[in-house]
Amino acid sequence: xxxxxxxxxxxxxxxxxxxxxxxxxxxxxxxxxxxxxxxxxxxxxxxxxxxxxxxxxxxxxxxxxxxxxxxxxxxxxxxxxxxxxxxxxxxxxxxxxxxxxxxxxxxxxxxxxxxxxxxxxxxxxxxxxxxxxxxxxxxxxxxxxxxxxxxxxxxxxxxxxxxxxxxxxxxxxxxxxxxxxxxxxxxxxxxxxxxxxxxxxxxxxxxxxxxxxxxxxxxxxxxxxxxxxxxxxxxxxxx
Numbered sequence: 564x565x566x567x568x569x570x571x572x573x574x575x576x577x578x579x580x581x582x583x584x585x586x587x588x589x590x591x592x593x594x595x596x597x598x599x600x601x602x603x604x605x606x607x608x609x610x611x612x613x614x615x616x617x618x619x620x621x622x623x624x625x626x627x628x629x630x631x632x633x634x635x636x637x638x639x640x641x642x643x644x645x646x647x648x649x650x651x652x653x654x655x656x657x658x659x660x661x662x663x664x665x666x667x668x669x670x671x672x673x674x675x676x677x678x679x680x681x682x683x684x685x686x687x688x689x690x691x692x693x694x695x696x697x698x699x700x701x702x703x704x705x706x707x708x709x710x711x712x713x714x715x716x717x718x719x720x721x722x723x724x725x726x727x728x729x730x731x732x733x734x735x736x737x738x739x740x741x742x743x744x745x746x747x748x749x750x751x752x753x754x755x756x757x758x759x760x761x762x763x764x765x766x767x768x769x770x771x772x773x774x775x776x777x778x779x780x781x782x783x784x785x786x787x788x789x790x791x792x793x794x795x796x797x798x799x800x801x802x
Contacts, residue, residue, distance in 0.1 A: 564733065564796070564799055564800055565680070565732075565733055565734070565735050565754060565792075565795065565796045565799050566680070566681075566729055566733040566734075567680060567681050567682075567683065567727060567729055567733060567734050567735075568676055568680045568681070568682050568683075568734075568735050568736075568737065568792060569682070569683045569684070569685045569734065569735070569736040569737065569748075570673065570682060570683070570684050570685070570706070570736075570737045570738070571685065571686060571736070571737065571738030571739060571740065571743070571744045572684060572685075572686035572693065572696065572697065572700075573686060573688070573696075573739075574666075574739045574740075574760040575666070575669075575737060575738050575739045575744070575758060575760075576665060576666065576669050576673070576684075576700060576702060577663050577664055577665050577666060577669075577696065577700055578664045578665075578666065580760060582657075582658050582661045583624070583627060583658060586624075586627070586631075586654040586655065586657065586658050587606070587609065589650075589654050590605075590609065590631050590634075590635070590651060590654060591605050591606065593635070593643075593647050593650055593651065594634075594635050594638055594639065594643070596647070597638075597639040597642055597643055598638055598639060603638055605634070605638060608634050608637070608638055609630065609631065609634045612630045612633055612634045612637075613626065613627065613630045616629065616630050616633070621687075621688070621689065621713050622687050622688045622689070622713075622714075623688040623689035623692055623693075624655050624658035624659045624689065624692060625655065625659070625689055625692075626689075627655060627658070628651065628652060628654070628655025628656075628658075631651045631654065631655070632648055632651050632652070635647070635648065635651060636648075659689075659692055662699075663696050663699040663700050665700060665701075665702075666784075666785055667784075667785070668784065668785040668786050669785040670701075670702065671785070672785035672786065672788045672789060673702060673705050673785075673788075674705065675788075675789040676737075676788060676789050676792060677705050679793075680792070681707050682705055682706045682707060683706055683707060683708045683709070683710065683723075683727070684697065684702075684703075684706040684708070684709045684710065685710045685712065685715065685720075685723065685736070686709075686710070686711055686712070687711070687712050687713060687714060687715050687743065688711070690711055693711045694711065697709055708727075710723060715743040715744065715747060716743075716747050717747045717750055717751055719747070720734075720736075720747050720748055720751060720753075721751060724751070724753075730752070731748070731751035731752040731753040732752045732753060732754075732799065733753075734748060734753040734754070735748075735753060735754035735755065735756065735792060735795060735796075736748040736753065736754070736755050736756070737755070737756045737758065737788060737792075738755070738756075738757070738758070739757070739758055739759055739760040741757055741772050744757070745757050745772060745779060746772040749772060749776060749778045749779060750772075753778070754778045754779070754795050754799065755778060755779045755780075756779075756780050756781075756782060756788055756791045756792060756795070757779055757780070757781045757782070758781070758782050758783070758784070758785070758787075758788065759781070759783075777798070778795070780792075780794060780795055
């Protein structure tokens, strides 16, 4: 039986990726003052740099900012001015300072699930930034534990489930990313409710999970979360 529910945070509880996308668009505008954007794959160069730097900087706005600076220096052959590098740093600060805006209906959805299951929040990214967003969200009282991790993969989920003293088959994760929120849990034998966000960072699109997997339900909005969990819980009981 499913006995515990996990929730992702960014783009599941509150809006996040839109701020990163806006910063990315501004980054391209700045770099475009130095290179012909028609001849350069700036977005692809930036994503390659971010992926290469994940092991050093981790996820979040600080790593994105350093990657923007590195990419800008590389694609402009170091011609970018100090003033424009400062503008890139300010873009990163803006992402770190963005307001926490809950997805419409998410508090009611989480409260409904909390009436039937203990909840944990599992999010990745910069520790200070994530702690700040959790505090500002007003949702922390709904979760028995809040885990901020450097990566969300099978190893991390296995460790957390051991700490929770439950088997993978007893755990269900709710999130917007198949790669980080759903696939690792399902690979371990758990369950997932996928709620796609309208925009997704390119790195998170890389996964090998069939969305039609029997342990996965997909919902369009927070209003469908509780019913999807109930349906998967019934499947788990009968299997």
